[in-house]
Every structure is written in structure tokens, then in C-alpha cells.
Amino acid sequence: MSSRSQTIADTLTRAIIDHRLVPGCKLGERELSEIFNVSRIVVRQALIRLADDGLAQIERNRGAFVAKPSMQEAMEIYDALTLVEQGVAAQLSDRLGPAGWAELRHHVERQRQAVAGGNDALADVLGQEFHTVFVRLSRNKVMQEIHAQLVRRTTLLRSLITADFDYCNLLDDHSRVVDLLEKGRLKQAMDLIDTHHRAVVRGYIMDREVFPEMTPAEALAPYLDGAAVPVAPRKPAKTSGNGDSATHVHVHLPKIDRAPTSRASTKKTNRGLPS
Amino acid sequence: MSSRSQTIADTLTRAIIDHRLVPGCKLGERELSEIFNVSRIVVRQALIRLADDGLAQIERNRGAFVAKPSMQEAMEIYDALTLVEQGVAAQLSDRLGPAGWAELRHHVERQRQAVAGGNDALADVLGQEFHTVFVRLSRNKVMQEIHAQLVRRTTLLRSLITADFDYCNLLDDHSRVVDLLEKGRLKQAMDLIDTHHRAVVRGYIMDREVFPEMTPAEALAPYLDGAAVPVAPRKPAKTSGNGDSATHVHVHLPKIDRAPTSRASTKKTNRGLPS
DNA sequence: AACCACAAGATTGGATACCAATCAACATTT
DNA sequence: AAATGTTGATTGGTATCCAATCTTGTGGTT
Numbered sequence: 001m002s003s004r005s006q007t008i009a010d011t012l013t014r015a016i017i018d019h020r021l022v023p024g025c026k027l028g029e030r031e032l033s034e035i036f037n038v039s040r041i042v043v044r045q046a047l048i049r050l051a052d053d054g055l056a057q058i059e060r061n062r063g064a065f066v067a068k069p070s071m072q073e074a075m076e077i078y079d080a081l082t083l084v085e086q087g088v089a090a091q092l093s094d095r096l097g098p099a100g101w102a103e104l105r106h107h108v109e110r111q112r113q114a115v116a117g118g119n120d121a122l123a124d125v126l127g128q129e130f131h132t133v134f135v136r137l138s139r140n141k142v143m144q145e146i147h148a149q150l151v152r153r154t155t156l157l158r159s160l161i162t163a164d165f166d167y168c169n170l171l172d173d174h175s176r177v178v179d180l181l182e183k184g185r186l187k188q189a190m191d192l193i194d195t196h197h198r199a200v201v202r203g204y205i206m207d208r209e210v211f212p213e214m215t216p217a218e219a220l221a222p223y224l225d226g227a228a229v230p231v232a233p234r235k236p237a238k239t240s241g242n243g244d245s246a247t248h249v250h251v252h253l254p255k256i257d258r259a260p261t262s263r264a265s266t267k268k269t270n271r272g273l274p275s
Numbered sequence: 276m277s278s279r280s281q282t283i284a285d286t287l288t289r290a291i292i293d294h295r296l297v298p299g300c301k302l303g304e305r306e307l308s309e310i311f312n313v314s315r316i317v318v319r320q321a322l323i324r325l326a327d328d329g330l331a332q333i334e335r336n337r338g339a340f341v342a343k344p345s346m347q348e349a350m351e352i353y354d355a356l357t358l359v360e361q362g363v364a365a366q367l368s369d370r371l372g373p374a375g376w377a378e379l380r381h382h383v384e385r386q387r388q389a390v391a392g393g394n395d396a397l398a399d400v401l402g403q404e405f406h407t408v409f410v411r412l413s414r415n416k417v418m419q420e421i422h423a424q425l426v427r428r429t430t431l432l433r434s435l436i437t438a439d440f441d442y443c444n445l446l447d448d449h450s451r452v453v454d455l456l457e458k459g460r461l462k463q464a465m466d467l468i469d470t471h472h473r474a475v476v477r478g479y480i481m482d483r484e485v486f487p488e489m490t491p492a493e494a495l496a497p498y499l500d501g502a503a504v505p506v507a508p509r510k511p512a513k514t515s516g517n518g519d520s521a522t523h524v525h526v527h528l529p530k531i532d533r534a535p536t537s538r539a540s541t542k543k544t545n546r547g548l549p550s
Numbered sequence: 551a552a553c554c555a556c557a558a559g560a561t562t563g564g565a566t567a568c569c570a571a572t573c574a575a576c577a578t579t580t
Numbered sequence: 581a582a583a584t585g586t587t588g589a590t591t592g593g594t595a596t597c598c599a600a601t602c603t604t605g606t607g608g609t610t
Contacts, residue, residue, distance in 0.1 A: 003335065003592070005323070029562070039594050041316055044563085048280070048320055052327040054417075060278065061562055061601045076417040083362035083418065091358070142329075142351040143358065146421055278563070304591070314565050319592085336572045336591055 005045035008036050011223045012046060016055050016066055017152055019159040020219035023068035027056060027216065035217050035224075054153050067156060074157050075201065081150045082197045085131065086190040088138045088147075089177070093186045100137045104178045107133050115171060128155075130174050170199060280320035283311050286498045287321060291330050291341055292427055294434040295494035298343035302331060302491065310492050310499070329428050342431060349432050350476065356425045357472045360406065361465040363413045363422075364452070368461045375412045376457050382408050383450045390446060403430075405449050445474060 012032075015021045027050075032043045047064040050056035058064045069077065092100070111126040128151070135147040173196045180189035287307075290296045302325075307318045322339040325331035333339045344352065367375070386401040403426070410422040448471045455464035 001335070003333075005592095030560095040562090042593070045320060045323055048323055049327060052324060058278075060276070062603095063562065073417065076415045079366075079415055080417045080421065083359070083366070086365075087358035087362050090361075091354075140351045140354055142348065142355045142425075146355065150417075280563095305589095315591090317564070337574095338591065 003045075004038060005042045005049065008032075008038065008042065008046035009049035011036075011220065012050055013053070013055060013152065014223060015219055016050075017155040020214070020222075021066050021216065023066050023156065023160045025066045025216065025219075027064040027066065029063070031216055035220055053149055055156060067153075068160065069153070069157060074160075077150060077153050077157065078197050078201045081147070081154060082194050084143065084147050084150065085134065085193050085197075088135050088143065089181055089189050089193060090186055091138050092134075093181050093184060093189070096137060096181075101178070101182050103133065103137065104130075108175045108178060111174070127174070170196065278320075279313060280317045280324065283307075283313065283317065283321035284324035286311075286495065287325055288328070288330060288427065289498060290494055291325075292430040295489070295497075296341050296491065298341050298431065298435045300341045300491065302339040302341065304338070306491055310495055328424055330431060342428075343435065344428070344432060349435075352425060352428050352432065353472050353476050356422070356429060357469050359418065359422050359425065360409065360468050360472075363410050363418065364456055364464050364468060365461055366413050367409075368456045368459060368464070371412060371456075376453065378408065378412065379405075379453045383453060386449070402446075402449070445471065 012021070012027070021027075027047060029040045029043050029047075032046075033040045036043065047056055047058060051058045051064065055067055056064050057067050107126065107130055111123055111130065114120075114123040114126055131151060132144075132148065135144050138144075173192060177189050177192050177196075180186075180192060287296065287302070296302075302322060304315045304318050304322075307321075308315045311318065322331055322333060326333045326339065330342050331339050332342050382401065382405055386398055386405065389395075389398040389401055406426060407419075407423065410419050413419075448467060452464050452467055452471075455461075455467060
């Protein structure tokens, strides 16, 4: 059994990438210690882990908040992710054996069937997973961990932005990347990876503020007893600034202009996560 | 001022990359708390940070030790580093302006002068720094942090292995990488980066055990009062197994075969760090 | 009404003391 | 000598306390 602070950090990480804890949300020590029924010190250790992973930021004497990356940082994260996946692609094009290619194709096929069957939730999960499988085939655990961390941060970003892209065009990218790589057309594959990520980023419109729809206690409740995992807790981001009806609690506001500035033209919200 | 656990983690990191704390060395909570004059809790937080960075490993109910990566992990770290630097090279070849190229050339020139002047210590530092400057020019803080972390881990590796390579051949690699990149010969530059790192790794012979030559208290003493930074505390790795004269304290031994197995043909020890 | 100063409350960072569980090394017994 | 307790040391964790700092609310001033 690993340490308790680790399991709490894992739970918080889970809640963040599930968008149940949104950027800017305050993670108070006392509050969390009551939720998890541990001492404040264990909570603080968990928060240190989160901060090291870039998912939270700790401000001295102010406390910890779910990280709220700037647009600049968002671009950097996607650039880094692109760089890593391109590099892995280059390695795989040399070293990957038949079994590896088969696994990639199998995965793509499973996702295609999910899409065909209308199972959007599964398709989303598989789409996310593709990148993970891709990197795992490099058989480099260090690289895997770096990649996983970047993926978590991109997932965090998605609750801060409003997606606005042509979703369907992204569906075939995975398949084409595998094709290109296996045929040895590395350059084209790398370009496609770049385009793939750029297509996601370009559609992003970073909203000024995001309002939590529940308290940390409510957000974390589903994870506590190790019971049912919530299937699709994500809702489309509310971008209208005056939607102040619900309990907008515990959000850290810079106390300046919470004016309604973002009227995103939401062709398609990021309910379905890009992959 | 940042938190105390952060400064302690920084100090320990420093001591590790300076090879004053060697892999396997036990980092006891009570001992460190007395050294730094803080409570055990702060020390534990610092150790969590170190473990997250891959510089320490915490074993449940056993304590924290300076990380002792396997040969496999060492290869993976170098592969990851290669991948990152190749990716940065690809980005720079597109995006870097004249000022950037000038900075790189200036840096190489400074190192060359240091070598010419016989200032080996400075040359080593500059050689290490080149990679950092290189990545910084990508203007991607996320990538910088990932790279810095990998560099720290490679530095850690160097106290676990015995270098055995032709040192002089590496000296010009930096200059040639800059040349190739500026001329747009990206592929060759990337190959050279790969070769550069491979040349380092291939010369490595991983020793079975490494014995600390001082207690953590002695190792950390120079950093405590923020006073003099030790210039070159590094000694060539002792590889003869029966050199059991000094105080081999606090090392974590698996209790099996501490037999003298490594008789490295040390053409040139890694007193001067490869860069 | 806007604005500044100041006091009160809340939160964090940290110290200390204490306890249970576990591990390691030693001592004992066979 | 090997197996088996026993004991001490270390870790993981809790509870309590305290100082420093931040936030907030209050009240006076313009």
C-alpha cells in the first residue's frame, strides 16, 4: 500500500482531469482534511505532489489552487506534447516490430467501432488512450511518465477553454499516423502529429474565468468510498459571464473584471474530448 | 521566500548533483531534521519533492534513499534526453533568430577559451550549461523544466558509473550542432545529438555498488550557511571493492555480494563531466 | 459615495509531542 | 549453524499549539 498522501494526490488528480475540480478552485487544507478524514499535514503533502505535477499552484500563506495556466503556458504544454510524440514517432518508425503495429491498428479499429456504434463516451476514452499506447510502445518508462504528465495538463486545460473545432477531421488522424509511420514516411507522420495538436489548439478560445459548479466536497464525493466512477460528469463550459445563479463558491478571483467578455461561437463544445 | 521544504529539497538536489550524496545513501528523517534544524515533517515534504523529481526513492516504512537507477533506467533517461534535445533542435532550426544563433556561438566560444586556458572546471560547467541554454532558446518553460529534470538525473547517474570514453571528441560536438542547425541540415544535427549522447552512454560501465565517503552531515555542511560553494568536490569513483578503509556509513546494501567485481579500464575518469 | 486605515478573523507554515506499525539487527534457543 | 524470538530504531500519521500572514469587515474621513 502506498502512502496516504499519494492516494489523496491521485484522487485529486483524478477529480481535476475529470473536470470536477476546475482551475482556480481553492484547495483548502482544513476542508480537504475533513473530506478525506486525515490530518492537514497529509493533505499538504498531497498538494505538494500536485504542485510538482503542475496541476496545482501553491501560493505562500494563501494556499493551494487548481492550476490555471495562462494561454502562453497552454501553448507551451501543447508544444511540449507535440515534441514528445514526434520524437516517439521517430523512434517507433525505426524500432517497432509487427506486434507493435498490430496493437496500434487494433486500438484504432476499436475506436472506429465505438464511433460507428455511437458510443461517444467510449470513443473519447479510446481516443485519449491512443496517445498513451503510442508512447508506451517506445518501452521507455521515463518518457511515458513525462508524456502522461503532459497529457494530464492538457486535460486540465480543457476545462479552461472553449473548444471550437471540426471534431470529425481529427478522428482519422490516428489511423493515418500509423499508416504513415509503418510506411516509413516519418516526416509526414511528424507533420501530421503537429497538425493534429495544432488543430486542437487553434480552435481554443481561452475564457477569462471559469466558475465551479460544486464545492470540493461535492466534487470529491464520488471518489471517496472507492465506489462508482462517474461516467461523464463533464458539462459544456458556461461562458456567459452573468450566469451567477448557482453556488459559485471557493473560486479564487483576482477581484478585477469578471465582466462577460467571452461569447464563444460554439460550433461544437468539447463535451467530446479531442484526441 | 519559498517554503522551507522547497529550499531543503533544493539543497539536497544540489548535494546530489554535486555527487556529495551518492546513490543508495540513506536520507533519514531524524538525521536531516537535525542537520537542517527543522522538524521531521518539513524534511519529509522535501523528500517527497525529491522523489517526485526522480532523485530519491521512498520505500514504505524503510525511508528515503538517493535514487539508484538501474542500467535500463539509465538508458531510458538518456533516450528521453536525446529525444527532447532533438525535438528542440527541430524547433530551433525553424524559429531561431540571429540573436539566438549568436548566443549559442558565444557560449561555445567561451567554452573553447576555457578549454584553451586549461580551466577544466569552468569548461565543465559551460559544457553542461550549453544544453540548458540550447533548450532555453526554445522559449518553452515547460520544456525547460522537463529537460532540467532529465539533466539532473543524468548527473545523478554519473556517480553510479565509471566513465570510459574519449573525452576530446565530445568537445566539438556543440559547435558542430550549431553549425549544422544554422545551415538547415536538421537531420544531420539530430543524428549528431544522438551520437553525442550515445558516445557518453556507451562508455559507461555501471558499477555494482558505490560507497559514500562521508555522512550526510558532512556532505551537506558546505551548503548550510549559504556560504562558500564547493568548487570541485568530485573525486574519481573508487571502483576497487576492498577500499573499505573510510567510513562507509549509511549506505543501503542489499546484503548480498559486495564482492569486488568491477575492474574498470579507466582511460579517463569522469572527473571532467561529459557535456 | 468613494477611499483609506485599522482591527478581527481565518488560513497557512511550522514545531512539538505522541502513538502504532513495521523493519532490522541482535540475542536466544534448539 | 540455523531458526526463532526480542528489542530498538525508524517511519507514517495524528493532535495540538503558535507565529506570521492574508482577507475581510468596520469605521472614519474626505
